[in-house]
Amino acid sequence: MSDRVILLDTTLRDGEQALAASLSTSAKLQIAVALERLGIDIIEAGFPVSSPGDFDSVRQIAATIKNSRICALSRAVQGDIDAAAQALNIADQFRIHTFISTSDIHVESKLKRSFEQVLEMATGAIKYARNFTDDVEFSCEDAGRTPIDNLCRMVEAAIKAGARTINIPDTVGYTTPTEFGGIITNIYNRVPNIDQAIISVHCHDDLGLSVANSIAAVEAGARQVEGTINGIGERAGNAALEEIIMILKTRAAHFGVDCNADATELYRTSTQVSQLCNMPVQSNKAIVGANAFSHSSGIHQDGVLKSQNTYEIMTPESVGVPRTTLNMTSRSGRHVIKHRMGELGYQESDFDLDSLYQRFLKLADKKGQVFDYDLEALLFMQNQQT
Numbered sequence: 001m002s003d004r005v006i007l008l009d010t011t012l013r014d015g016e017q018a019l020a021a022s023l024s025t026s027a028k029l030q031i032a033v034a035l036e037r038l039g040i041d042i043i044e045a046g047f048p049v050s051s052p053g054d055f056d057s058v059r060q061i062a063a064t065i066k067n068s069r070i071c072a073l074s075r076a077v078q079g080d081i082d083a084a085a086q087a088l089n090i091a092d093q094f095r096i097h098t099f100i101s102t103s104d105i106h107v108e109s110k111l112k113r114s115f116e117q118v119l120e121m122a123t124g125a126i127k128y129a130r131n132f133t134d135d136v137e138f139s140c141e142d143a144g145r146t147p148i149d150n151l152c153r154m155v156e157a158a159i160k161a162g163a164r165t166i167n168i169p170d171t172v173g174y175t176t177p178t179e180f181g182g183i184i185t186n187i188y189n190r191v192p193n194i195d196q197a198i199i200s201v202h203c204h205d206d207l208g209l210s211v212a213n214s215i216a217a218v219e220a221g222a223r224q225v226e227g228t229i230n231g232i233g234e235r236a237g238n239a240a241l242e243e244i245i246m247i248l249k250t251r252a253a254h255f256g257v258d259c260n261a262d263a264t265e266l267y268r269t270s271t272q273v274s275q276l277c278n279m280p281v282q283s284n285k286a287i288v289g290a291n292a293f294s295h296s297s298g299i300h301q302d303g304v305l306k307s308q309n310t311y312e313i314m315t316p317e318s319v320g321v322p323r324t325t326l327n328m329t330s331r332s333g334r335h336v337i338k339h340r341m342g343e344l345g346y347q348e349s350d351f352d353l354d355s356l357y358q359r360f361l362k363l364a365d366k367k368g369q370v371f372d373y374d375l376e377a378l379l380f381m382q383n384q385q386t
């Protein structure tokens with residue numbers, strides 16, 4: 001089994017479809033360039049049959065991006081596959097991603113067909129897509145709620161029809177990590193031709209488990225993970241790729257697998273996606289939130305000043321955040337104030353630490369957070385009085 005996890009980013013497809021307003025083609029191109037720089041293996045650029053604007057942006061991205069493979073989505077019908085192929089064929093190499101639902105509820109209530117008919121539609125679509133490219137991905141929509149016998153039958157048939165990546169989505173974010181890992185293990189144990197395909201996972205965050213489920217799947221042998229930057233996507237969103245990347249990198253020894261991403265691009269990419277999509281990142285968001293590398297309690301601040309890894313399991317620089325922040329509040333010790341004054345360019349002989357610290361505490365009690373300009377003002381007042 002490969003020791004590399006392929007990353008498929010679907011910010012521009014599953015992420016974009018959840019935004020209040022569609023992104024312009026130039027915004028999508030900007031995001032695609034950022035994803036390429038981040039080292040994403042496959043960029044799912046859109047769903048070309050859905051609108052002329054989506055078709056054009058997939059085509060422009062396919063014409064521009066050279067170091068990531070571009071992929072487009074299609075339902076399991078020929079018209080969608082034709083549109084995807086026409087949008088993508090400007091690229092040297094591309095992927096067509098086709099999907100159909102496999103759970104009982106979707107097959108009966110949404111598709112209003114039998115499972116046998118759905119099986120036929122899926123294999124027909126995969127064979128048709130193979131006329132345009134060798135790289136066909138097939139997704140069993142709502143796999144998380146699909147009876148395992150049906151799921152294994154569908155996976156086996158899809159591989160026979162020519163799909164080389166089989167995606168197992170937890171479309172409604174219903175499963176738990178143990179269950180979802182178990183689904184992947186079952187597929188490995190029961191599908192006879194599974195060695196001819198890569199198993200991919202695509203998890204949604206309705207119960208806040210999308211990242212945990214994706215990681216459980218990697219532990220069970222999945223070698224492609226799909227997600228979005230900042231976890232944007234339908235309803236509660238998709239698995240956040242910045243978290244997946246940093247879990248694989250920070251715990252590489254535990255997993256024994258890595259990915260191609262250049263993690264130092266994460267913060268920049270996250271900021272760009274947040275701004276272009278008009279989707280603020282919550283301040284306590286793992287990896288890229290404003291507080292992810294800021295320390296508030298006095299004990300933590302003291303520890304970090306002595307050795308950063310007392311309270312940080314990765315450095316801010318490793319994800320492209322300029323540096324650790326120590327919030328200056330009434331919980332901060334004098335050590336922090338001395339350190340910050342040093343960073344602001346003052347020598348110890350420039351100020352009386354005890355007196356400055358007492359004034360700092362009084363101000364912090366009044367204001368909550370004290371900023372650099374407050375420290376400068378306190379020092380100025382102290383100098384005026386001496």
Ligand code: KIV
Nearest residue numbers: 099139141142169171
């Ligand atoms: O969540 C899902 O099932 C999807 C598929 C189209 C892959 O987005």
Ligand code: ZN
Nearest residue numbers: 014169171202
């Ligand atoms: Zn999805």
